[in-house]
Each structure stands twice: as C-alpha cells, then as structure tokens.
Amino acid sequence: MARGLSKTFMNDLLKGSLKELLEFVQRDDTLDLEIREEEVHIYYRGGKILGLIPKKTGYTLTFDNNYLKAWKSNSKITEEMLDNSRDNHEWEEYFAYAKFVIDMYFNIKGRYEREFQQLVARVNNYSSISNSTDYFIIDIEYDNRAGTRFDIVALEWLTASPNRRKPDNCRLLVFEMKYGDKSLTDNAGIVDHLQKFGKFLSNNSAVAEFKKEMLHVFKQKRELGLVIFGKDGNSNQVTKVEDEIDFAFIIANHEPASFILKREIAKAAQEYDFKFMTANFMGYGLYKECLYSLEDFLEKFPRQIYSGKK
Numbered sequence: 001m002a003r004g005l006s007k008t009f010m011n012d013l014l015k016g017s018l019k020e021l022l023e024f025v026q027r028d029d030t031l032d033l034e035i036r037e038e039e040v041h042i043y044y045r046g047g048k049i050l051g052l053i054p055k056k057t058g059y060t061l062t063f064d065n066n067y068l069k070a071w072k073s074n075s076k077i078t079e080e081m082l083d084n085s086r087d088n089h090e091w092e093e094y095f096a097y098a099k100f101v102i103d104m105y106f107n108i109k110g111r112y113e114r115e116f117q118q119l120v121a122r123v124n125n126y127s128s129i130s131n132s133t134d135y136f137i138i139d140i141e142y143d144n145r146a147g148t149r150f151d152i153v154a155l156e157w158l159t160a161s162p163n164r165r166k167p168d169n170c171r172l173l174v175f176e177m178k179y180g181d182k183s184l185t186d187n188a189g190i191v192d193h194l195q196k197f198g199k200f201l202s203n204n205s206a207v208a209e210f211k212k213e214m215l216h217v218f219k220q221k222r223e224l225g226l227v228i229f230g231k232d233g234n235s236n237q238v239t240k241v242e243d244e245i246d247f248a249f250i251i252a253n254h255e256p257a258s259f260i261l262k263r264e265i266a267k268a269a270q271e272y273d274f275k276f277m278t279a280n281f282m283g284y285g286l287y288k289e290c291l292y293s294l295e296d297f298l299e300k301f302p303r304q305i306y307s308g309k310k
Contacts, residue, residue: 046114131230257309
C-alpha cells in the first residue's frame, strides 16, 4: 500500500475521535503532520513527537522515549506523565511535556537538518505567506522502502493567478537538505543522493507510482486543512503532474572558505543534472526565481561556493 490514509482514518481526523488532535495541530504551527502508509507522524523541530497507528479499536499513540532517556537523570518529566496525557488525549498537556523533552534532547544531540526541513514545510504550507510561494511541501522524509529516500517532496504550482487556476501545469520537485559541510560528502552526500535519484528515475513503474502517491497525499493534506491557500481558498484539484521531476539541493550554512562544496559539485557535474534552491532575502519561502540550474548557480554565487580562503 502506498502513502495515504483510509476513509476511516480521514473521518476520525476530520470529525471523529481524532478531531481535537487535528484541530490542535492546525492551531500550533510548530507541529507538522505528515501522512504515511495508513499512519500519521506528527513532527516538532523535525523530531517525531507523536505517531498514530490504527488498531482494531481506536489507535495506538506512540512517542520515542529515547528522547527522554538521553537526559532522564535530569528530567522531572516521566514516561508515565507522557503516557497518561497522551493516552487520555490531553493534548495541551501532552505536547507541552513532549516538546520540552525534545528541546532538551536536541540541546544535547543536535539535529539541525531535520529542523530546517520542517521550517521549509511550515513556511510554504501553513504560514501567512504560504499562498504566495511557488511550492507546497507534500512530504518530508519520504521513504518508499525500496532504497529511495528524499528529504522533501514538493509540488511546484506557480503562484501567479493564471497558474493557480490551471492545476494541470504542476510538477514534482525533490529537495535534498544539507546542513553544514560535513553533510556534503561520502554516504548521503551530494554524489550519493544523485546516484540514488538517478537509479530511481530509471524505474518507470516506481516513478509512476510515486507521482500517483504524492498527488493523493497532497489531496488528503488539503482535506485536512494542512495546506493554506489564503482567504479565498482554492478549489482547483491537481490531478496530474509533468513528466519530468527536478532534483535540487538546499544548502544551509555552508562555509564559503571551505573547498568541499565546490569539490563535490565538480564530482557530481560530470554525470548528473541537478539544481540548487536559494533563499529569498533570508527566508524559507520557495520561489521559482530562486531555483537555479547548476550552470547559473556556479555563475551567480562563485564567492559563496568557494571564497578561496582555505
């Protein structure tokens, strides 16, 4: 079964036993609800703060207590406090406890790449400017369980009104988030990701299923009120995307004095076609004008890529 929720799961979120939880997530923009295969993951700062899995009656609600164990000796919050508030659907209390635990865990461990991913989803899906950016985030941490993992899957739907009135000119774009220069090399580095993406594209049936899956997830996210289209809304449904899928890197906090990015780009450019997305004046909104081909990226940002100091 591909990503997506059953009618029963959707009904429980929209008007059943999980309605209060969905409403809480809709009100709290530090939370991000992602759809899996008949499963829901809710993230905070990029860490999974709550999981929901259907069972015969109701749902199994999960929290990774490893977050708590990392600093348990210094914590006044206990597993029992988390379990009781979660199982009793006391959402305000539960999320207050769980957020504090994750904050302390990240203070010790650090997981900035995941946090940046969620910020991208937040700004482009459900912030005050989400309807004016050119991309909606369909999924983060995509895994097809067959060797394909993507940090961010986005729908390019240009904001100009003629485009939003014609949802048949959309396309999918896969973003790979890289935080700091250590993430650019070796396993899960620039070249590694491009190799895996190229292998994925060579499987036509997998690509067709991926497109179908992402359109379904986007539709369900809209039904759940997790994508904001402004005051007037938008009833146009995206039912197909263009054949080509773009692949782009989002590079966060690269040190210009480091030669690593320039070196890894040179390696990858010998064989692969890829793009880069840059910020627009220090923000996280994604705009078509900030999506650069490799050639344009190298021409426009040579000093940011490598200043020659090291």
